[in-house]
Amino acid sequence: MTDVSGKPTLMVRMAAKLKGEVRADTLESFRRAGGVAYAEMERAEALRKRLADEGANLWHVEPGVSSQLLCSWNAFVLQSIGENLLDADYSADPRTVGYVPPVTHTQVTDCFNEVEPWSSRARQAAGNTALDISTTVRLPADLPEWAEAAPCPLPHLRGMLAATRAVRQHAEVALGVFEASVEDADEHARDLQRLRQLAAEGSTAADYAEGLLEADPDPNLHEAIEERLQRALEAFYHLGQLTAMPSLVARYDTGQVAAAPAQKGGAAPKLATPDSSAFDPWCLTSPLERTKWRKDPRAHQSIKELWEFDPDPAATLRIQDQIDAAESAGMITYAKNGSGTTLGSYFCCPWGAIYSVRRPVTINGRRLRAGQQFTYEVDADKVPKGGAFVRRLIVGTFAPTTDIEYCDPDGEHEF
Known part of the structure; x- marks a missing residue:
């Protein structure tokens, strides 16, 4: 709730202070700017569909193509995590919309800070098919460090779960399209098995966390849920990168x-x-x-x-x-x-x-x-x-x- 100037009302500020929450104005600015990540993801999905229609094998495309897919994926995942964490907290308590717990503020900040660099790399790769992002950035990239809180707030966990659902859906579709395009499957059998294993690891952790979150869990379970959601998001983040640039699979170190x-x-x-x-x-x-x-x-x-x-x-x-x-x-x-x-x-x-x-x-x-x-x-x-x-x-x-x-x-x- 805000006054005519757009600033939070006194009641909102008092409620947020009592809960120990901090303002999210800067995060909302980054959210709006980070919308470019979705535009890059749409371009990447269109490119993936065109490659599939042409029967292209991502093991044999130009490096800029794989780089565009990978960088678009990373920007999308980071933007999704940040937005879902914000939205889940706002939904949990409409009285403090515009404010979030410190752990959520830290995590969203770390995610949003990386959206612009990955979006920029995606655009650069789209304009230069010879650009190989793996020569300048360590891949597959990891998510930002997880902010610590004991116990982790329940809305934060629900935001992580919502992000996991969104990221998982896109990762599994990308894997399916990727597998269908591999004509020399025998040559890459070991790598394909590794990708399926990573997908199974992520989906199992996500399903288990979702089961624990069906009802309001005891605070003693928050850490167990948080660890599984972190594991799921990390697995799907890597899976999306590996399906975009399969040359990384052989040297992928878990x-x-x-x-x-x-x-x-x-x-x-x-x-x-x-x-x-x-x-x-x-x-x-x-x-x-x-x-x-x-x-x-x-x-x-x-x-x-x-x-x-x-x-x-x-x-x-x-x-x-x-x-x-x-x-x-x-x-x-x-x-x-x-x-x-x-x-x-x-x-x-x-x-x-x-x-x-x-x-x-x-x-x-x-x-x-x-x-x-x-x-x-x-x-x-x-x-x-x-x-x-x-x-x-x-x-x-x-x-x-x-x-x-x-x-x-x-x-x-x-x-």
């Missing part, structure tokens, strides 16, 4: 970590569960700081309670197994500050290591990008009160702190 090397006797090493005599209760703690924490009696009690309240230790250890495998493979390393000093452990029990990503890697279904920092949070504090046991990757920028948080499922956190 970042999935390989199994650990086999030991003598052939069994692949993995972390032992609490019912095994080989179990190490400190296996989640940073190897660089285990000696320190083992000397702390309160840390001993915290670690003990953490495992006692873990409803599925094997699930907890599977994620740590993936982290350990990625570290062994050199895909991640222990994070350091600007002076080269290792950051050490996270401040919460079980005091896991803080890592820096050296090259793209997927851990627990989450794709991490080179340069990101993350840690593995495991928390049992809410379990006695009916809350969920927490297993999640925290991505962010970490700094030293003197705070210490012990596991205390029966009471308040201790520092």
